[in-house]
Amino acid sequence: MNTTTLITTFITDQYLPGTSPAELDADYDLLANGIIDSLGLLRLIDWLQGEFTLDIDDKDLTPDAFRSVSAICSFVEGR
Secondary structure, rough: HHHHHHHHHHHHHOOOOOOHHHOOOOOOOOOOOOOOHHHHHHHHHHHHHHHHHHHHHHHHHOOOHHHHHHHHHHHEEEE
């Protein structure tokens, strides 16, 4: 599975039950639309660290890095 598919599947499973990954647009604003809140963001970051063996520091925690599937993929691939 590629990065986009993994992230999209995780988000739909965790935050959008009943939604298929194909229904989630990669540029849909997950934060502004209330899909991911502050606690959900912590869960997402924890999953990203484990799934992609990342070390995410406080300085990395900008809303723009986690706003959409596309942004999250760019963040992960840039690490």
